[in-house]
Amino acid sequence: MNARLATFALLTAAGLSLMAMVPYLANAYWLALGISLLQYTVLATAWGLFSGPTRYVSLATTAFFGVGAYTVAVLGEALPWPVVLAVAAMLGAALAVLVGLSTLRLSGVYFVIFTFGLAELIRQLVVWFEVNKSHVLGRYVFVPVTQALIYWQLLALAAAVFALGWLIARSRLGFALRIIGEDETVATHCGINTTIAKVTLFVISATVMTLVGAVMAPRWTYIEPSIAFNAMISFQVLIMALLGGAHRLWGPVLGAVPLTLLFELLSANFPNTFTIILGCIFLVIVYLLPRGVVGLIERRRETSVPVQRRLPA
């Protein structure tokens, strides 16, 4: 097992350093594509981190992403870059604690409804504040962050989110969450504080999303609330994670990569049919791939193994 782990670590390190070379080798177009791929990979994996084990359908991705991006828009020039990132992360975490504590005690539907409107709510509040109090709507982001730097930061975030997911799965928290996902009543009776477990995970996932938003912000140079809080991000991340299969740490990547490429193609060539195709992918997931691509692979693996061990229920 240790040898396997060592090989795995070596392979990961090799893969990461290979991917870190991309900014030196690729031209601007491929670098931009790489940034999109990494962005959605991190967002979808972070989404799966929380929603995979708990099975809560979260539509709050945009809210956290936007908080991160807008924090950079406001503070980007006033503070050094690492401090800006830290402030963004803290704001995202604080928001996640508030949302989590008020909705995660309840059944999943309330959470869906609440997160459904959360991004729009925050956008309205930001617009209201900017118009009435600070009197600026729309801000320029002039920070010394190049495309290559964005790419490396996202790569680091991707590595961090996978490491986090791997660690969580092996911790008490991960074990507790698997039980909650199977049956929340049982989990409560085992003495698990389900609310704290769910909120903790939600905060971790939300902080990563906020950081992605903050890291991506310099790409726009001009940010206004409707750019930062673009609701589409929530939906795209949701179907990427579900298409890949959110119940495995590696699942969301399998959805994020092909769908990012597909969306890139669609928005360039067929902007009008974009929403229709997004809707069709939703239906495909629900009717054909309820456990995602990962589920498909798992099923194939199961049938190829002749002797199936079934534990008594």
Add this chain to the structure above:
Amino acid sequence: MTNAILTGLMLGGMYALIAMGLTLQYGVARIMNLSYGEVLIAAAFGAQGLFTGWALSPFAGLAFVIPVAFLLNLAIYRVLLSPLVRRARTRDALEVDSILATFGLAFILQGIMLSMFGGAYYSYSYLASPVHLFGETIAANRLAALAVCILLGGSLYLALTQTRGGTAIRAVAVDPAAAQLVAIDVARTAAFTFALGGALVASAGVLISTFLTFSATSGVVFTMKALIVVVMGGVGNMLGCLVAGLLLGVSEALVASLIDPGLTLAVNFALFLVVLLVKPAGLFGRASR
């Protein structure tokens, strides 16, 4: 102030009607329908087409829109949703599945409307003459819409509480398993109720089109408000819908006129949060979950 309250009451009555359809779909058919607002907007476009194309009054247009919406929603339930109902092992599983499926449906409907009508805002002028009431001036179309809204909501309430079929629907809402024991065809009732909810939201769409501007993408707002009203009132509770809808409408109108029109959603959420924190089952709900 009086004007704000009157506007709020009218808006609230409309919200209540919209939410009644959703509470039927969610409370009885157990489908959390996120494509709800899109159906409303589709009906609004239908009424607009009938009015501009054939000069048909929206209230006469209801006679077309309601049956069409009923049949379409029945088809949606039979084709798209009943496989999910059969597949789902628990209620939670059905909830997640129906959320995702109707989400997809919402995007498809929205995409179709976008490609047909573009992103522009639509409206038409019908009964736009002023009426004086309680010393305030109100557009006649709003009053007429409110009257039809009360008529529809009231007759639905009576049908649900006074007739045999209505009682069967309420029985399924309370306990689908036990309803079968008293010879109620749950699957049929669920399909019928889903279609009824769809017809109701379509009629609300027609009414709203007479006095509000709408675009292909404005359905989400209505879905959101309907969801909030349903949860606030207590799932499956008609009276709760009415009270919560009026509460939402009035507080929205008050905040819009006294503080800032840009904060209406914040008001919705504040109310929603208070209900979630204080009484998660809703104002009139039973504390079962």
